[in-house]
Amino acid sequence: MGDKIFTKQGWVESLRGLAGDYMVFVPVKEGDMYAFRHLDNDTKVAFDDYHNTRMSPKSIVYPQSERMFEYSLDKQDPDCNILKEVPKTFAPQAIVGIRPCDAHAFQISKRNFDTPEYRDPWWVQRYEATTLIGLGCNSPRSTCFCTAMGGGPFDEEGLDVLMFDMGETYLVRALTDKGEAFLGKLNGGRSADKTDREAALRLSDHVRDGMPDVVPVDPIRNKEIKDIFDASFWDDVAFACLNCGTCTFLCPACWCFDVQDEVYGREGDRIRNWDSCMFPLFTLHGSGHNPRAKKFQRVRQRFMHKFKYYVDKFDDGFQCTGCGRCVQFCPVNIDIRDVLRLMSDEPPVRLSA
Amino acid sequence: MIELTEKIRDIAKKLLKDGTVDVFIGYKKGSVPMMNEPVLIRNPDEADLLYWDSNCGLNLCNYLTGRTDRIGILATGCNSRSIVTHIIENQIRRDQLYIVGIPCTGMIDHRAVNRAVGHREITDITESDITFTVTGKGFQETFNKADYLQGNCKVCRHRNPVEYDEMIGEPVEEQKGIEPYSDVKNIEKMSCDDKNAFFRRLIDKCIRCYACRNACPLCYCPTCFVDESRPQWVGKSIDPTDTMTFHLLRAFHCAGRCTDCGACERVCPMGISMRQFTRKLNRDAEELFSWQAGLSLTERPPLDTYRSDDYNDFIK
Ligand code: SF4
Ligand code: SF4
Ligand code: SF4
Ligand code: SF4
Numbered sequence: 001m002g003d004k005i006f007t008k009q010g011w012v013e014s015l016r017g018l019a020g021d022y023m024v025f026v027p028v029k030e031g032d033m034y035a036f037r038h039l040d041n042d043t044k045v046a047f048d049d050y051h052n053t054r055m056s057p058k059s060i061v062y063p064q065s066e067r068m069f070e071y072s073l074d075k076q077d078p079d080c081n082i083l084k085e086v087p088k089t090f091a092p093q094a095i096v097g098i099r100p101c102d103a104h105a106f107q108i109s110k111r112n113f114d115t116p117e118y119r120d121p122w123w124v125q126r127y128e129a130t131t132l133i134g135l136g137c138n139s140p141r142s143t144c145f146c147t148a149m150g151g152g153p154f155d156e157e158g159l160d161v162l163m164f165d166m167g168e169t170y171l172v173r174a175l176t177d178k179g180e181a182f183l184g185k186l187n188g189g190r191s192a193d194k195t196d197r198e199a200a201l202r203l204s205d206h207v208r209d210g211m212p213d214v215v216p217v218d219p220i221r222n223k224e225i226k227d228i229f230d231a232s233f234w235d236d237v238a239f240a241c242l243n244c245g246t247c248t249f250l251c252p253a254c255w256c257f258d259v260q261d262e263v264y265g266r267e268g269d270r271i272r273n274w275d276s277c278m279f280p281l282f283t284l285h286g287s288g289h290n291p292r293a294k295k296f297q298r299v300r301q302r303f304m305h306k307f308k309y310y311v312d313k314f315d316d317g318f319q320c321t322g323c324g325r326c327v328q329f330c331p332v333n334i335d336i337r338d339v340l341r342l343m344s345d346e347p348p349v350r351l352s353a
Numbered sequence: 354m355i356e357l358t359e360k361i362r363d364i365a366k367k368l369l370k371d372g373t374v375d376v377f378i379g380y381k382k383g384s385v386p387m388m389n390e391p392v393l394i395r396n397p398d399e400a401d402l403l404y405w406d407s408n409c410g411l412n413l414c415n416y417l418t419g420r421t422d423r424i425g426i427l428a429t430g431c432n433s434r435s436i437v438t439h440i441i442e443n444q445i446r447r448d449q450l451y452i453v454g455i456p457c458t459g460m461i462d463h464r465a466v467n468r469a470v471g472h473r474e475i476t477d478i479t480e481s482d483i484t485f486t487v488t489g490k491g492f493q494e495t496f497n498k499a500d501y502l503q504g505n506c507k508v509c510r511h512r513n514p515v516e517y518d519e520m521i522g523e524p525v526e527e528q529k530g531i532e533p534y535s536d537v538k539n540i541e542k543m544s545c546d547d548k549n550a551f552f553r554r555l556i557d558k559c560i561r562c563y564a565c566r567n568a569c570p571l572c573y574c575p576t577c578f579v580d581e582s583r584p585q586w587v588g589k590s591i592d593p594t595d596t597m598t599f600h601l602l603r604a605f606h607c608a609g610r611c612t613d614c615g616a617c618e619r620v621c622p623m624g625i626s627m628r629q630f631t632r633k634l635n636r637d638a639e640e641l642f643s644w645q646a647g648l649s650l651t652e653r654p655p656l657d658t659y660r661s662d663d664y665n666d667f668i669k
Contacts, residue, residue: 032464032472032624051474054622055560064560065590139490141474143385239416240391245562246622262588273590276562281580331564331620332411333383333390 001180003173003192003200011163011170012045014186015096021185022131023093025060027053036060036095047097047165051141052323056102056252057095058109061126064249068122069270073263083270090125094182096133101144101321103132103158104151105252108319112255131182134159136204140211143324145337147208148215150317154204164200171200215337217318219344220307228308229300233342237303238296240332241278247326247334248276248302253319256282277301303339354406354480357455360521361427364453365400368425374451377425378413379403386478386487387463391416406480410460410503412616414438414570417445424450429457431505431614433514434647435570438610441650444573454517456525459498459506460615461485464624466501470494505615505628508533515648534636536629552597552630558623559596561589565617565627566603571610578602604630609638609656612647 006014015024016039024039027046033054034046069083106127113123137144137153146152156162160179164171171192174180192200220228248254258275261268275282278299283292292298310319320336327335338348365377381392382404389408393416394400405427413426414435424445428436433454439445466487467475477488486495508531513524540548563579566572578586579599587602588595613635617627638644642655 032468049472051472065592142476236393239393242415242564242567242620244564244567244620245560246564246620249560249562250622258589260589262590271590279563279580281582328385329622330388331568331622333385333388335384338384 001174001183003171003197004183004189005166005192005196006170006172006189007168008047008170010188011172012039012047014188015039016041017187018094018185021092022182023091025057025093025095027097036098039096045097047135050097051137051139052099052102052325054325054329055250056105056323056325057098058102058105058252060093060095061106061130062109062113062123062255065271065273066122067269067271068259071268071270072266073268074266077266086269088122088125090129092129092131093126094131094133097135097163098132098159099137099323100134100153100155100157100159100162101146101149101151101323102252103134104146104149104155104321105158105323106132107158108253108317108321109255111314131160131178132158133161133163133179133182135163135165136207138165138203138207140207141324141328142212143327144211145215145322145324147211147322148217149320149322151321153207153211164203166196166199166203171196173200215322215340216344216346217307217340219346220340221311223308223343225304225308225312228343229304231342234296234300237334237339237342238299241295241299241334242332243278243280243295243298244331245274245276245278247330247336248278249274250325250329251320252323252325253306253321258282277305299334303336303343307340307343357521358403358405361405361453361455362400362403364519364521365394365403365425366397368451369394369397369400373423374425375422377403378416379427380405380409380411380413383408386475387461387466405455407459407461407485407498408463408478410615410619411568412570412614415568415616417450418570418573420445420449422449426450426452427455428452428514428517429455430509430511430513430515431457431612431647433516434511434612434645435614437516437647437650438612438654439570441654442610447650451519452514452517454514454520456514456520456522457506457509457512458525459502459509459512460619461498461501462503463619466496469496469501503615503619504626505613505618509613511645511648516650534632537632537636540629540633552600553593555629556596556600556625557593559591559600559625560623561591561596561599562622564620564622565625568616568620569607570614570616571607572603600630604634607631608634609642609644609654610646611635612645 018024025036026039027034027050028037028043029046034050035053036057067086070086071083072080074080113120140153156175160176161182162173162175174183256275257272259272261270284290306319341348361379368374369377377394379392380389381402383389387408391411391413392402412435413432417439440447473489475487475489479486483498484495485498510527510531512527587598611631621627644655
């Protein structure tokens with residue numbers, strides 16, 4: 001299928017027509033922030049004014065809290081103490097308007113949840129049921145550094161469809177079979193012609209060329225783990241850190257979880273919750289020993305995982321997409337770009353005021 | 354603001370040089386507008402990193418806990434009250450501290466400013482005495498600082514530090530005619546069901562990141578009750594009842610200790626008005642015990658005092 005052109009209004013109407021086929025998520029404004037919510041008849045879709053959602057869309061595939069198993073503790077119950085998988089449905093869903101950085105993040109998480117040895121059944125099934133319809137970024141923020149992380153404001157990796165915001169219209173391009181199938185179900189639109197396609201290319205080239213290339217990452221790849229691990233700057237980096245869950249919970253590429261049993265009377269659930277390497281509890285052993293008992297060790301872990309361990313293990317990119325959420329919302333302004341500069345032996349930008 | 358920054362740097366340099374302190378805790382300029390970063394200065398050469406403006410709304414007292422060295426620390430009114438609270442709760446010794454008091458005219462509410470510019474990206478902020486100007490791609494707007502103060506700063510009655518070794522500049526005039534608890538009174542008027550609904554709505558976006566708890570100087574327990582697993586007091590998922598349990602218990606742990614510094618509210622990534630949980634307790638402490646936290650190094654807080662001549666009968 002060739003590229004298609006939809007008027008902005010026509011696009012949203014067509015999406016509404018998909019109700020029977022997909023659960024469609026779109027960005028909406030809620031108070032001071034944006035979130036992906038179900039599209040229904042009176043949803044005010046925020047494609048035009050939103051930069052990105054506060055929480056990444058990772059929760060649509062990987063919820064913050066998820067019941068995995070349930071069990072009975074009732075001795076009379078013949079199934080007492082037997083874990084049973086909680087029934088779930090994995091109906092087709094689409095995240096429309098996802099930014100390329102957040103789509104890229106699913107490719108990163110896939111390395112963790114879908115490996116040759118282990119496949120996380122819930123993540124994989126939900127991911128496979130999800131079609132990602134990206135919206136290229138016409139005006140990236142100053143905190144975006146996707147190009148340094150191997151992505152870009154119109155990057156196609158991980159997307160099934162890419163939308164170009166052409167002002168009055170969207171140019172919509174299928175990138176995968178999943179994307180073709182999605183567009184095949186949509187009514188309306190017209191075929192894009194050469195002029196449309198050239199305008200889209202000009203737009204994406206122009207935006208991409210304007211992206212700052214401020215984050216040096218290659219030197220990290222070539223350094224020894226120990227040299228970065230033992231570097232003297234970690235104490236300073238960690239000083240202000242609150243060890244909160246903001247950076248890791250907002251991050252589209254952070255995947256860690258914790259498993260908890262919760263019992264109500266004679267019934268119990270086994271739940272998994274997002275966890276954060278910033279929390280002291282994260283590495284607390286049953287013995288009481290904590291290998292990362294100190295704050296700087298936890299802070300170091302976050303950056304080492306994203307930019308060294310991940311790189312050494314997979315040799316393909318970083319565990320970060322440069323979405324900039326942690327830069328914008330770290331409550332004490334620990335700026336990952338500055339930390340990257342330190343890890344690469346470059347002075348951070350804020351040497352003095 | 355520039356003069357204050359210069360003075361802070363000079364004082365820090367002097368203190369570090371003459372050995373009065375081992376380290377100095379202040380702020381450095383943030384990499385994004387309206388977000389300054391707490392910084393630990395170890396030697397005089399680094400003192401030029403220090404910075405001051407109306408975006409220093411965290412509570413530096415939070416960084417004192419457990420330190421064994423001699424510390425120079427910058428303190429506004431509320432920060433100095435939290436330091437006093439830390440001292441009377443034996444979290445730091447007075448003689449370890451050199452408190453550099455800074456009279457405060459309030460901190461800017463970054464959320465309100467973002468709202469005022471329609472959430473367009475602000476890339477720079479500059480400040481004069483009573484106004485500030487924000488700039489972004491294709492816009493520049495100037496606001497009166499008084500209209501964009503953090504909620505706690507709007508009702509602050511202790512802008513001047515209460516405890517200090519040295520004060521930067523002249524004391525500022527305290528705000529007059531403040532109605533400090535009108536928000537609490539509005540909630541008190543609600544029915545039980547409405548109150549319940551109000552607080553449930555307040556936290557419906559909470560992601561249990563604990564930034565609020567961790568930014569608060571009062572939360573220094575070695576293991577917080579929410580992190581405890583043997584016994585486990587509260588579930589760790591985002592179940593609304595568990596989340597509410599966290600919030601209510603955290604608030605009660607702050608009773609009679611909270612200085613309304615606003616750090617918890619400032620740091621929340623989901624924009625939750627965290628102070629709503631502690632305000633009523635602050636008012637009760639004030640009405641029932643004539644107590645505002647952190648004003649005195651010698652008086653014990655109401656919740657750790659027993660008096661045989663207490664006028665309340667129930668305690669005798
Ligand atoms: S780096 Fe920032 S967001 Fe992350 S844990 Fe530390 S204070 Fe929280
Ligand atoms: S910029 Fe921060 S939040 Fe975004 S992917 Fe990288 S680490 Fe995660
Ligand atoms: S509860 Fe909030 S306002 Fe009160 S002292 Fe703690 S951080 Fe400050
Ligand atoms: S900072 Fe906000 S989101 Fe995080 S735990 Fe506190 S109230 Fe919840």
